[in-house]
Amino acid sequence: MKAIYGLYPDGQSAQQVVNRLRAAGLTDREITVCSSQPMEHYEFGQMDRATWIWWIACGGGLIGMASALGLSWLTETTWPIDVGGLPAFAWWPNLIITFELTMLGAIIATVVTLVITARLGRGGGLYDPEVTEGKILVGVENPSESAAPALEAALRAVDVGEVRTIGES
Amino acid sequence: MAADLDRCTGCGACVTACHAENNISTVGADQAARGRAKHWIRVERYWEGEFPDVQLKFRPVMCQQCDNAPCEPVCPTYASHHTPDGLNAQVYNRCIGTRYCANACPYNVRFFDFFNPSWDKPLHLQLNPDVSLREVGVMEKCTFCVQRIKSAQIQAKAEDRKLADGEVQPSCAQACPAKALVFGDLDDPESAVSRLTRSPRGSKLLEDVGTRPNVAYLSRQTEV
Amino acid sequence: MSALASRRITDDLVRPLTRTSWRFYLLVALFGGIVATAATAWLSQAYFGFGVTGIRWPVYWGFYVTSFVFWIGISHAGTLISAILRLVNAGWRRPVTRCAEVITVFALMIGALFPIIHLGRPWLAFWLFPYPSERLIWPNFRSPLVWDFFAINTYLTGSVLFLLLPMIPDFAVVRDRSTGLRHRVYKALALGWRGTPRQWHRLESAMHIMAIAILPVAVSVHTIVSFDFSMAPVPMWQSTIFGPYFVAGAIFSGIAALIIAMAVLRRFLHLQDYLLPLHFENLGKLLLVMALLWGYFVFNERLVTYYGNGPAEMAVFWRTQRESFAPLYWTMVICNFVAPLVLMGIRRLRTITGTVIASLGVIVGMWLERFLIIVPSLGHKYLPNSYGIYRPQPVEIIVAFSTFAAMALLYVLFAKFVPIISIWELKSGPQTPASGVADASHGAVSTAVRGAQP
Numbered sequence: 084m085k086a087i088y089g090l091y092p093d094g095q096s097a098q099q100v101v102n103r104l105r106a107a108g109l110t111d112r113e114i115t116v117c118s119s120q121p122m123e124h125y126e127f128g129q130m131d132r133a134t135w136i137w138w139i140a141c142g143g144g145l146i147g148m149a150s151a152l153g154l155s156w157l158t159e160t161t162w163p164i165d166v167g168g169l170p171a172f173a174w175w176p177n178l179i180i181t182f183e184l185t186m187l188g189a190i191i192a193t194v195v196t197l198v199i200t201a202r203l204g205r206g207g208g209l210y211d212p213e214v215t216e217g218k219i220l221v222g223v224e225n226p227s228e229s230a231a232p233a234l235e236a237a238l239r240a241v242d243v244g245e246v247r248t249i250g251e252s
Numbered sequence: 253m254a255a256d257l258d259r260c261t262g263c264g265a266c267v268t269a270c271h272a273e274n275n276i277s278t279v280g281a282d283q284a285a286r287g288r289a290k291h292w293i294r295v296e297r298y299w300e301g302e303f304p305d306v307q308l309k310f311r312p313v314m315c316q317q318c319d320n321a322p323c324e325p326v327c328p329t330y331a332s333h334h335t336p337d338g339l340n341a342q343v344y345n346r347c348i349g350t351r352y353c354a355n356a357c358p359y360n361v362r363f364f365d366f367f368n369p370s371w372d373k374p375l376h377l378q379l380n381p382d383v384s385l386r387e388v389g390v391m392e393k394c395t396f397c398v399q400r401i402k403s404a405q406i407q408a409k410a411e412d413r414k415l416a417d418g419e420v421q422p423s424c425a426q427a428c429p430a431k432a433l434v435f436g437d438l439d440d441p442e443s444a445v446s447r448l449t450r451s452p453r454g455s456k457l458l459e460d461v462g463t464r465p466n467v468a469y470l471s472r473q474t475e476v
Numbered sequence: 477m478s479a480l481a482s483r484r485i486t487d488d489l490v491r492p493l494t495r496t497s498w499r500f501y502l503l504v505a506l507f508g509g510i511v512a513t514a515a516t517a518w519l520s521q522a523y524f525g526f527g528v529t530g531i532r533w534p535v536y537w538g539f540y541v542t543s544f545v546f547w548i549g550i551s552h553a554g555t556l557i558s559a560i561l562r563l564v565n566a567g568w569r570r571p572v573t574r575c576a577e578v579i580t581v582f583a584l585m586i587g588a589l590f591p592i593i594h595l596g597r598p599w600l601a602f603w604l605f606p607y608p609s610e611r612l613i614w615p616n617f618r619s620p621l622v623w624d625f626f627a628i629n630t631y632l633t634g635s636v637l638f639l640l641l642p643m644i645p646d647f648a649v650v651r652d653r654s655t656g657l658r659h660r661v662y663k664a665l666a667l668g669w670r671g672t673p674r675q676w677h678r679l680e681s682a683m684h685i686m687a688i689a690i691l692p693v694a695v696s697v698h699t700i701v702s703f704d705f706s707m708a709p710v711p712m713w714q715s716t717i718f719g720p721y722f723v724a725g726a727i728f729s730g731i732a733a734l735i736i737a738m739a740v741l742r743r744f745l746h747l748q749d750y751l752l753p754l755h756f757e758n759l760g761k762l763l764l765v766m767a768l769l770w771g772y773f774v775f776n777e778r779l780v781t782y783y784g785n786g787p788a789e790m791a792v793f794w795r796t797q798r799e800s801f802a803p804l805y806w807t808m809v810i811c812n813f814v815a816p817l818v819l820m821g822i823r824r825l826r827t828i829t830g831t832v833i834a835s836l837g838v839i840v841g842m843w844l845e846r847f848l849i850i851v852p853s854l855g856h857k858y859l860p861n862s863y864g865i866y867r868p869q870p871v872e873i874i875v876a877f878s879t880f881a882a883m884a885l886l887y888v889l890f891a892k893f894v895p896i897i898s899i900w901e902l903k904s905g906p907q908t909p910a911s912g913v914a915d916a917s918h919g920a921v922s923t924a925v926r927g928a929q930p
Contacts, residue, residue, distance in 0.1 A: 092479060119649070120904045121676035131674035140685045154606055158614040165334035166324035166618060168464075176325075176618040179700060183626040186693045190634045190686060197641070197682040201675040203667040210670045212652035217482040287532030287864050296861035313859070322709050328621035329603050330613060346613070348603060349526070349596015350621055351536035355854055356708035360534040360862035364596060366527030388525045389596025458858050461709050 086209045087235055088115070088222020089244040094125040096241045097219040101127040103237040107230070109223065115209045117220040127221075136196045143192020144185045151184035152177070211247070253396065253425070254448035255312050257471035259432035262310035266293050269427030270314075273397060275383045277369035290363040292394040293424050312433065314424065315340060315361045315394035316457065316465030323353035323362060331391070338438070338466065339396055347390040354391060358461045362393045396435065397422035417443040438466060482903060485750075489895040489902075490653055492745045499744070500892060507885035514878030517871045518593055526596055530869040534862050535854040539872040540594035541704075542846045543879055546729070547587030548628065548701050549722070549842065553730030554580025554635060555694035556762075559687040568758055570905040571750045574898045575741060576734050577639040582886040583733070584632045586879050591624065593875060620703040627693070627700045634690045641682055644669050645900045698726040705849065711788040712781060712853050721773040725842060728766035728812070732838035735759050737887065739832045741896055750897055753828055760831040763838065764820035771813045788858050795852045800865075804844050811841030 091097045097116065104114050111130050122128030155177040163171035198204060209224050226234050238246045270276065270293045279288045293314035300307045317340045323332050324340065331346035332353045342362075354362035368388045371379065379385070382399040386392050397420075404420045417436050425433040436445035448454065449468040456465050521528050531538050557576035561569035592601045604615050604625045615622045647666035651659060669675065702722035705713045715721075735756065742751040781789050796805045819825045819834040855864050868876075890896070 116673055117671045118673075118676075119645070119671055120900050121680060122673070123676075128673050128676070131672070132677050134678060134681055136678065136681045137685065140689075154614075155617045158606070159617065162612060162614070164330050164616075165336075166327070166330070166332070166616065167322065168320050168334070169325055169618060173618070176623075179623045179696070180617050180626055182696060183623075183630045183693070186689050187630040187633060189689050190630075190637060193682050193685045193689070194637050194641070197678050198667075201678040203644070203669065203675075206668045208668065208670050208672075214671055215486065215649050215652035217479050283527065286530075286867075287535075288527060289533070294861070296859065298861070311861075313861075325616070325618050326620060326707055328616055328619040328625070330616045346603075347597070348600045350591075350594070351531075351596065352619075352621060352704070352708070354534065354536045355710060358709055358858045360857060360859060363533060364526070364531070364536060366531075367525035387597075388527075391596075461858065463709070 085226070086115075086222055086224045086249045087226055087231065087238065087246070088209060088211070088220050088249075089238040089241075089246045090211060090213050090218040090220055091241065091244040092218060093243075094122050094128075094219065096243050097122075097221050098125050098127055099241050100221045100238060100244065103240055104221070104223070104234065107233050107237050109234075113223060115220070115222050115224055117210055117214045119214050119217060122219070134200065136193060136200070139196045140189045140193045144189035146192070147188020148181055148185040150188070151181040154184075155180055209249075253314075253317075253422075253436075253466070254434045254445045254454070254468045254470060256430075256432045256434070256448070257309070257311060257469055258453070259430040260295075260310045260312060260428075261430055261432075262295050262297060262308070263429065264295055265427040265429060266312055266424035266433060267291055267295060269423040270394070272378065273380055273383070273400075273423035274395070275369075275379050275385055276392075277371060279367070283366070288366045290365070290392065292361070292363065292392070311469065312424070313359060313361060313457070314467070315396075316359055316463065316467045317396060319464035319466065320462060322356040322358070322461075322463060326352045326356050328352075337401070339398060339401075340393075341398075342391060342393055342395065344384060344386050344390045344392065349389040349391065351391065358458050358463060359465075362391050365390055365392065397424075485903060486649060486653070486899055488747070488749070489897050489899050490650055492891055493650060493893065493895065494654070494658075496892065500888065503888050504885065507881040507888065510878050510881035511885055514875045514882075517874045521871050522598060528869060529872045530867045531872075532864055532866065534857060534864050535851055535866040537594070537850050537854060538866050539847075539868050539876040540590050542843065542850055543876045544587055544590035544594070545701055545704075545722075545846045545850075546843050547583045547590070547879060548698060549726035549729045549846075550733045551580045551583035551587060551631070551635070551730065552694055552698060552723070552726040553583070553734040554578070554639075555690055556727050556730060557734060558638065559691050559694070562683070562687045563691075567905050568755060570901045571747075571897045572734070572738065572755055572759075573901065574639070574642070574894075575738055575896060576730075577635065578887065578890050578896070579730070579733055579737055579883075580635045581632070581639050582883055582890075583730075584628065584635060585886075586882055588628050588632060591621070591628075620700065620707050623700045623703065627697045631690075631693050631697045634686065634693055638683075638686045638690055641679060641686070642898050642901060643894055644679070645671065646895050646898060649899055650895070695723055698723045710853050710857060711786070711792045713849075715777055715780075717773060717777050717780075721777060724766065724769045724773055725845065728763070728770050729838060729842040731759055731763050731766060732835035732842070735763065735831050735835040736839070739828060741891065742828075745891065745896065747897065750902070756828045756831045757826050760820045760826045760834070763816055763831065763834060767813055767816035767820070767838070774813075788856075792853050792856050795856055796848055801848060801852050805848055808841045808844040808848060811837040812845065 089100060091100060101114060101116065116127055116130065156172055159172045209222055211220050214220050223234055235246065238244065271278070274292060276290050276292060279290070293312055296311040296313055298309045300309060317338065321334065321340050324334060328350060329346045329348055331343045333341055335341045349364065351364055354364060365386050365388050369385060382403070400422060401420050404415055408415045415437070417440065420435065422435050425435045434445050434448055436443035438446055438449065440446060448470060451470055453470040453472055454468040457467065457469055554577040557569055558573045562573070592598045595601055604622060606614055644667060647662050648669040648671070651662035651666045654662060699719040699722065702718035706715060706718040738751050738755070741747055778793065781793055795801055815837045816834045819830045851866050855866055
């Protein structure tokens, strides 16, 4: 993978670089930002915010609820066994199983969604171990040949950064 | 079942007969002292009063086959459930030994197999082939000799007739010399047990706990 | 946060992973030995028969179920600290969340073993799982023990995931700082984490959802455990207050366990700059509140029983308060109520040492409370002829108390392989005095405007 990126010591310089890259004609999708903490207070930290995860969690919960109700209703009515004179299908006790499986459904749906949408488990992507030391990485993967010098200029425009490249050039 | 406390002499023949009929092993004096004896029917002995006006009361207690059995809803594997005949069934194969049923039983008539049962030879020849042996880790209790009930039912069906009152006798009722234990069909209002249950001397054990037991205890209420 | 402070935090928190002293091996050997002894003891029970325990007619539940309820109770530590404090955004929680969540997960694992340990036929425990069997029989969904199965599994799954999710960025930290085998292992564990805004958003949303989901599950779990008792007509068990009573007791014991764990970590891993007296003081205040709440519930339960004056109930009542169980009962009251009130109520005593002493007392007291709920009632039900006295045998004692060694072992191993304080969460919060000057720009909302700024 070919890439060009800069490492910046704080959020403000990273924000300036992101603005410059946007001025150079890049969309948000083409800009890669990596940080060791969520940079919620900066505008660039708000990229890619929209998520369906809340709805999916609710959906998972509904699936859990349906399976619990189905399991208890089907098994208790198909093979009714008299215990203590209680009715074969009483909603009070089955409510507990329903609740537990609803929450389990929501939890699992959340985690699965996280793994998929955060693209966890899939390697690759632009990264530098310096990010762990507190630097913020702002860069571009696979820049087109013509745009590369302009991008490099944008990255170097902020003095405190350190610009690096990866790959064949 | 009806148990007439005015007739019971506390002899314990019912206990012995039950052990013999249902393949209940004895556990030895040591284990019995540690509370591991499995007396599906036990004779409770109570002393009342101060010397010299002491009175001895006996009460045979077995599984009350409750209509509202607290031992049934709590079993996680349905090993304890109610049969259409009105008996509380204990399915040994299904029991995983959580012992919740025994805790729930207010009468403490459920027993746990703490060890694999063993009979010294040649006592093993005395075992009843109609009753399964229970392995370590399962719960067991009085079944009203369900093997006798079932075999009588099958016999009656084969002969295309109904069961007569008194035809089925659990081993405890059969062994009692004072005829204190009476077994029968409570759905039949004319059976001996139904009549005894309606007797003014009759009461149920621990009725206020709400288990709706099916064993009536008869005793004269004496003036103190 | 200045780069130096940031690096120092990372250094301090990653150092326990890279530097191993002989003490680590000694602890692992010691605790591992105790756990191995307990495993042998339990296997001997499975082999020789359940009779090697002290369980008897009519006291069919003893040390094992006590331990079960106790450890499930301890597991509520993490949920309270991690989930509740996360939802109300209490900043002081940051160094504490992972310690707490670890307690939750391991306490749950240990607690969840006991329903299998105390079974008469443990090899058939899988029948609690709803699967279509050839016998066309399913578990009894109306049984509290099946509710236990579902609840504990849901809570365990949720807690494990709740613990694992924020560990991913920290695995990335260790990955970036290590080489060789350690680098490869942590690279796999970090799942390719890069720290893009997209990943951070998803992670934080997921954490938020999990925190909201795990709270009702935690409340339900210990309520369902309490249903193991209140669904049976045993004197002093059939109480409607058991649900909230047990949950309050669980949170109480959980906080105590957390305080002890934190104090130990602070000493052994040299985290004096991160786990501050402030944290212990806040937790100590929580401990005080929970002690008061516990006292309130016990008072409620006993007063109502006293006024009910049922003969069987009062027999059990006096058994704990005046007769054979009185020494244990009053020890419990002192450990759970008097000592925390005194030690945590007086500000001068609310030091790290003070909170640890109070917490140790609470651990003892809460274990006794579980025991005193189970055994006196079972030994003294309705028919006097069937009363019984429970005498625990070596097998049960070893297995029940080795769980503390098991917990310690798991904790020591965890602290060796994962940073015990969440590095990224610590850095994202308001700075603690020890870690450097607060970063002025951190709290400021960015005024950067999207658009060209040459």
